[in-house]
Each structure stands twice: as structure tokens, then as C-alpha cells.
Amino acid sequence: MSPTLTLSIDAMGGDHGPSVVIPGLALAAAEMGPGVRFLVHGDEAKIAPELARHTALKALVEIRHTEKFVAMDEKPAQAMRRGKGSSVWNAVEAVKTGEAVAAVSAGNTGALMAISMLILRLAADINRPALTASWPTAGGITTVLDVGANVESDAEQLVEFAIMGAAFHHALHGGGRPTVGLLNVGSEEQKGHEEVREAHALLRATDFEFDYHGFVEGDDIAKGTVNVVVTDGFTGNILLKTAEGVVRFIANELRGALKSSPLNMMGALLATSGLKSLRTKLDPGAVNGAPLLGLNGIVIKSHGSADAKSYAAAVVVAADLARSDFLAQIDRSVKRLTAVLAQPTPAQAESV
């Protein structure tokens, strides 16, 4: 049997706090089986009553009481200044001290990122962190990053995203070497701006632990052309939200179309079992549990609005990553990138 995993949980983050987090942990514990325990950070007066309803979970939980918490609308800078001792701070701190192998929070993304960067620091040779989306596609789940940790990214950072995204995808979904594509406005070599063309050349030239497919276009995401789609945080954030909006719009229009005649309404009633959960299945924002990539440690962000089942999914992601080679793989690949970047370019080499 593998050794017991300890996960560090921010019970106060998210729209619902312990009333979702605790039932979520119960579901996750049931799914993962023995070998997992939880440090649960937050207000004991609110956690204990929830825990009382989940007797099987109770034995796996150690409550770390704090009354302090970071609000969902708190600015990152404010959270960094005032967050010490809060449930999210303590949850991340437990990863730093080695008490836990991963932290999970449904708190606000900006504050979680700022506090995690401050406590865990960026991993060696990583320039910027990244956020992923697990995007439902024709090929299963495609990992898309960065979806908003950055507003601009140079070539080296795009390559780092490729490395981190591939390691995450492989840790979570297994399979052979993941395939990675770089998002661009066309698939020809000369397309796009300087950053993507430079990143393309670096990815082509270097042997990482994934297969670089080349440029992909926007419609390749839903096709599932590659396992991992890399883009800058500005484009990634906008396209994720655009797609979420489109899915919501279609779901609404569909409801309207199906209700537009008595015959259609009857058809819709009959088709309900097939349509149910279609939105959840197709929404690029619906798959829960996104790592903050690039840190010295594993921190998983859950949606703030997650229900218990969805929160449980984020907890399982934390455990899966903690059991994987994920951080070590990133470290190996980034070292290789650093070595490649340190080599003289062909032009420089000639002039020597």
C-alpha cells in the first residue's frame, strides 16, 4: 500500500465554505479509498457541525482552527498583506512545511495565487506561474493554458507553459507522451507574432517529455487535435470565457427552441435524459480542479461556486498530482530548456 497522503484544505474559501467543502471531502474520501487524510483549516465552530454528519470522514480529518479568512472579493495585494494566519494561508503553509503534499482552496484565484507565490515561491528556473482549464473536447479532456495568470507572455514563458501543461496532463490523464500544440492564427511556420514563432522554434528544437505537434488554431481545441493547447494568458482567459459564454447561450437557445411548439415541448420532455447534464459535460469551465502551475508545491484551485461533487473532483486532482512525478518532470524539462537557452545561437556560434 502506498503511504498515507495528507491534503491541506481551505475550508473557508468559495461561495459556500464548510457546508460544501466537508461533504465534498466525504465524497472524495469515499472515491479515493484508504490512504488519505485531511488537514482542514478554518473556523472550527462551522466545520465541526458539518463534520458531525460525516462519521466516516471524521477519522480522517484534523481541524486546524482559525477564525481569519480571505474574502472572495479581496484584492491579491491586500490578501498578501493581511492574509497571514487565514485559512487559505495556513492551508498553503502546510505544503511549505511538508505537513501536507498538496493544498486545495475554493477561494478567490488572485488571492490564492498571490499567497501561494509568496509562501511556496516559483520553482527553480520558472519565470511565471500559469492557470489551466480542463476543456471537454471530441478527444476527451484537453488541457488549455495559460488561462489568466499572465497578461503577456514571451517565447520562453510559452515554452514553460508547454512543459507544465504536459506534465499536468500526463499526471492526471496518463497515456503515453502527451501531444502539445501552440495556439496561433494559422498552422504555417511564418504565421503569428514574434513570441509564438520563437516559442515554436524552441519547441521544435528541444526534446522534452511530450510530442510537439506544432501550431494549432482555435477550432483545434474542441476537435481535441492535441492533449495540451498553449497560449498566452490574455488570449487564453478571453477564449475560455468566450467559450463558456457560447455554451451558456446555446443551452438557453436550445431550451427556447425545444419549447417553441407543443410538439417540440413533448420532444424535449422525451429527450430530457439525453440532454440532462449536457451543459455540464460541454462547458469548458465545468471540469473542476485546476493547479497553480509553476510553484514549489501543489496548490489546487476549485471553482468558488462548486457543489460537493465538483469540490470532490478538485480534491481528487490534488491527490492524483501528489502521487505523480509531476513536479519532478517539470523540473527536468525546465532544466533542459535553460540549457538550450544558454547555448549560443547558430549566429552567435558562427561569430566566435
Next chain:
Amino acid sequence: MSPTLTLSIDAMGGDHGPSVVIPGLALAAAEMGPGVRFLVHGDEAKIAPELARHTALKALVEIRHTEKFVAMDEKPAQAMRRGKGSSVWNAVEAVKTGEAVAAVSAGNTGALMAISMLILRLAADINRPALTASWPTAGGITTVLDVGANVESDAEQLVEFAIMGAAFHHALHGGGRPTVGLLNVGSEEQKGHEEVREAHALLRATDFEFDYHGFVEGDDIAKGTVNVVVTDGFTGNILLKTAEGVVRFIANELRGALKSSPLNMMGALLATSGLKSLRTKLDPGAVNGAPLLGLNGIVIKSHGSADAKSYAAAVVVAADLARSDFLAQIDRSVKRLTAVLAQPTPAQAESV
């Protein structure tokens, strides 16, 4: 009665050439009523037999024979060098000479743009052209630009896109002053990279012929929060293709879900009339007829794969724009932008 409009038509562009273009013109002519005629450029041997089937149209058409045409896969540089005398070249040339008020082509976008820039030139004070998408949203049609004429855009160019997009939207959809939003990763003032923040400040400070709403996010597109969404051509191209891919994926999944049980299949059959054309209605790429914005003249790009009905829609867009104040409005607004940019900034003014 308004004077006769002459539209210049590239009959050889697109996947189907005259076999779609001529029936498309017949549909457009029927929809628009009297007062429109067509200069049709292309191979008379292919155009005449099609025209023979549309007697009402025949009287409105003057064939301008040429055997030369630009292939769908021809590179823009090649098309510029070798395109003289081709059907698309001659179609655009007729706008330059004043024989026609607008040109329509279903030929390849890059070649059409290159040839149009060469013949018509950019309008005074416009730095870059732009391409639009007419995006179906909860609020009707939202105009999104640039969707691929550029790979990078500075603040001034983003403001030009706002001006051109608003003029186009107003010419086509009427109503009061259109509302314009600038796509960003958040709605707060300090969000995003330098170019969007600078464009935001320019749009806030200047009185154009539209209402500037401020920053919008990706999900605001499908919500129809504003009439016109402005972004750089890299982001715009990728998000349009991403959304098209998502719509296609959902349509496929929906088909699958509805067929997944006999009961669902029955439901789907009953619901067919409601679902029919849902994809066409929702696909951001499905509304046909996109202007090449920024030129001294009106050139409309039709989808290469358009059928006759869809091609007719592009022809109607050409006529609507030609009858509007569109080019003059762009000219007025760009002059205002130029004046604002020529003023000393507050910092410069203080140092005088």
C-alpha cells in the same frame, strides 16, 4: 426612388464559382427589389449558362469576361504579383474607377485583402485594415473585430477598429448610437496589457459617434452586452475559431445524446423542427458578408463555402453599406482621433 446601385461581383471566387454566385445574385436581386445592377467578372462560358436559368436576373447583369482567376490556396503575395486582370482584381478595380459602389468576392481572404489594399489603398489616417465577424448573441448580432487582418495591434489601431466596427454595425443594423466594448481579462481599469489600457483611455476621453461601454470579458460576447466588441486580430481570430469549434462540437454531441436511447431518438424526431438550423443560427461564423474595413471603398468577403442563400446575404450587406453613411462616418471619427492624438498629453502640456 434612390439611384441605381451597381455592385461588382467576382463570379469565380469561392468553392463553387458561378454555380453558386449567379443563383445567389438572383436571390439577392429578388430580395432587394429594383434599383440594383451587377457587373459580373469571370469566365463568360461558365457564367452565361447559369445566367440563362435566371431570366429576371439577366437584365440586371453585365458580364465582364476574364479567364484569369485567383485560386483559393494562392498566397497573398503571389495574388498581388500575378492577380492583375483576374476576376477578383477586376471586381475591386471597378470600385476604384467608380463604375461600382461595392465589390463582393468569395475568394480567399488573404488574396482579396492584398489586392484590395493595393488597388483601393487604406483610407486617410487609417493605419491597418480589419476583418469583422457578425456573431449571433442573446442581444441579436454583435460585431466582433479584428478577427484576423492583423497579428498585433497597438492602442491607436484598437481605437480605429472601434470606429470602423461601430460605423459598420450602425450601417447594417441601424438603431441609435452603437455601444462598443474593448475585450480584456477583467473589467477594472488597471486590468490587461498596456495596449488595451491605452486604447481604453483614448476611447474614454474622445467623443466618437458611438457609446464606449468600457472593458468587456469573453463571456460578454455571447451575452450581447455591447453591439461591437473590439480586440486585436490575434485574439479575435483565435476566439472566433474556438467558438466555431465549440458550436460544431456541441451540435455533434447533441446529435449523439439524442440518439443514445430509443426514447431519446423519438424525442429528437419530435424536436427536429425546433433543432433544425439551430447550428446555423448559433454559429459565430455562419452569418455571411464581412467587409474589409479601412479601405477607400467597400469590399465584402463572402464565405468560400457559402451556398446561394448565404451568398445572397453577403450581396445584401454590400448594398446596405453602399447606401449608408459608413465610409464618411469612419472618416469623420478617424479625423477626430488624429486630432486627439496630435494634442499634447497632460504631462507634455505641463512641461511647456
